[in-house]
Amino acid sequence: MALEIRNVKKSFGNLKVLDGVSFEVEKGEFACIVGESGCGKTTLLKIVAGLVKADEGEVLYDGKELKTEDIAFVFQDDRLLPWRTALENVMFSLEMRMRELDKKRREEIARSFLELAGLKGFEDYYPHQLSGGMRQRVGICRALAVNPKVLLMDEPFASLDAQTRNRMQLELLKIWEKRRKTILFVTHSVDEAVFLADKVVILSPRPAKVLKVLEINLERPRDRTSPEFVGYRREIMNLLQGTSLSI
């Protein structure tokens, strides 16, 4: 058992957001969390990241408390620093987290990740010169570069158009297959969850509880039109019935 989320509770004032969320993710497993918009998915992710403190419960990795330095985060907005080039943005996480490395080494690592993400040749571009998909890939590289135990992704493709989004999902899987990280991926798209995940954690509307943890036993690359795929989707949709989910 790698990542354990145990009975996490969180309220903001009188507003109860998380009401005892528990689930587990294996090492190297790709887990998606789906739920209605505003159900507390992002709060849960921030608790896992250590950015927000839980009122109750704990987050463990290999039986010990998961620390901020063990994770890396990919945000919904690309959140690249506009005064840094793509390469420098990837180096930013290394500067913060791996202070022992010299500049040359940091640059080598950053370059290798950009190459992995298909961004060779764009190292010296500033964020405003890159497309939305490229920017998001730089954000992923920045997170992977620090070699985190767990990669947290908060609806990273939500703001991209459908085509780019599908391409990015493939790209992400490609990267993940090369560097097997434990991924916790929040999305409100059931389609995205079924396409990406080994395991889907379905949350109820606020206050959030785990409705079900569903293993997706499909070969990758997955065919969105196959009856099995549609079956998984229908099952999740039924669980989330009455909520405003996109398909």
Added chain:
Amino acid sequence: MKQKIYSALLFVFLWYLLYFLNVLPAFHVVVVTFLMLVVKAEPVLGKTLLQHAASSLLRVLAGAIVAFSISIPLGILMWFSRIYNLLHPAIEVLRPIPPLAWIPLSYILFASFPNPTVFAQIFIVAVGAFFPSFVTISDYVRGVPQEFIELAKVFGAKSFDLLTKIVLPYSLPGIITGVRVGLGVGWMSIIAAEMIATSGSGLGYFILVMYEVGGRMPEIIAGMAMIGLIGYSMNTLLFKLEERFPWRLKSGT
């Protein structure tokens, strides 16, 4: 471009209208006076317009350097809420005092200095340039998006990293805006200060003496044109520099 030409033509047309109404000297007379004054010393004060401009500019630069060497670091430190809470009320009280209102106080402060007028003038420019630049910079710094701070914290940034790797680079265009706004106010302050205190040179002094000696409307307008030209150039140059930062907050010219 066409718009600019029309605008210039309208300006000259209105000018000649005022000329025929006996309000202003003819436009071409002012232009010729301006050009003559640039190359030839004016007889009453014995200096060219460029020499007067140089005196005014030197004073502004001295005052501005003093102002910015305080307003930039202090403005950035305003990122810390504790410092902000400490300084903000005091700044808000001092800020509405016009730079010229500091003149009498500055004379008393610098009375024992070897050259009180020069010190007082530099002080007034510094006061004039400090507040707008400080407020612009601190507003910018206070406006650093929380998202960037969160990002840096996720990757383990310390307080000092936040300041040097997020707050400072994010605020760079704000610093340039602050310098631009501060220089603009400083430039206005020095011209006014030169008109109040005897300085012996400078564009403000020049137009005042031209007024005193009398009969020199073209010289006065030429002096004003020089003031405008320099103010415009400083503003435009810094604005062009600001535009190179794609993440800058939009600010007026």
Added chain:
Amino acid sequence: MRKSTVIFLFLAVAIFISGCAEEESVKLVKLSPPDMLEQIKIGKIDAFIAWEPFPSKAAKSGQKILMSSGDIWKNHPCCVVAYKVGKADEKMLEALVWAHVKATRFINDEKNWDKVVSYASQFTGLDEETVKMALRNIKYVEYPDEKEFRHYYEFLKEAAILKKSVKELGYESEDEFFEKFLRRDIYERVVTKLEENPNYVPEKAGKIRLGYITADLHHLALYVALKEGYLDRVFEDVDLKQYPNGVAIMEAFKLGELDAAYLGGAPATLKRINDEIEISIIAGVNNEGSALVVKKEINSPKDLAGKTVAIPGFGTVQDFLMRKVLKEGGLKVS
């Protein structure tokens, strides 16, 4: 963008080069006479030229008088009494000239010396020793010599300080201009009447608004006329207004604040022509009475090269005298 940058840079370089290129010349700065005394003491200026009693006061506190204005230009006219054309009527002018002549004659009467010294001391706020020294440098007169007076005009014209010709003001010739500008008729009428009858007093006029310069010993006749009751005998009401220098008085004339004033002949001429402020001169006040004060180490006008000299204002009598000194010493103004 590229082109405008080049232009800006060019302008900036030109400005700084011209700012640095200062040849050996004298820097004239404008200061009020009380400030001159302070600043020469702390060494901020190297010399100043001002009206009495300031040079005498400086001499008393250890500065050196390099030349009196009589040395610069013997018997030069200095202050005058002028009135705003259209503001003052003939009755008022005759009354004013009468009071002025009476006061001037009072000052010039040896018998009154002690009283004059005491009036001078009250008027300027200085001790009697200093005002005695100052009084010796001033010649109180009743009307200036026209030939000498036109000297101002010639100099101002030559130095390009005058911006207009008398033709532009609507006069046929300079002679015609001066005939109108220097009105001798009132003075002559008053003097003739006084010769016929030394006890003559003109008809009483109404209110007069009269300007003069702060603590300018040249304007002592005004103070005497006030203290000896001459003004009260011919005016129902006298409204006295102080100004820092002659240029300020001309501005006040322009704004219609004054009917008549005591002021320097040079600013009167300069602003009469440059700004077309319509005034005429009806009496003289004094000849000479200014001096060039220098720091100890300065021994001749040539030593002023590269120094800072204070004048009470541009276009004043003292500015005029200073430029004369510099011109004769082969120095330039910067």
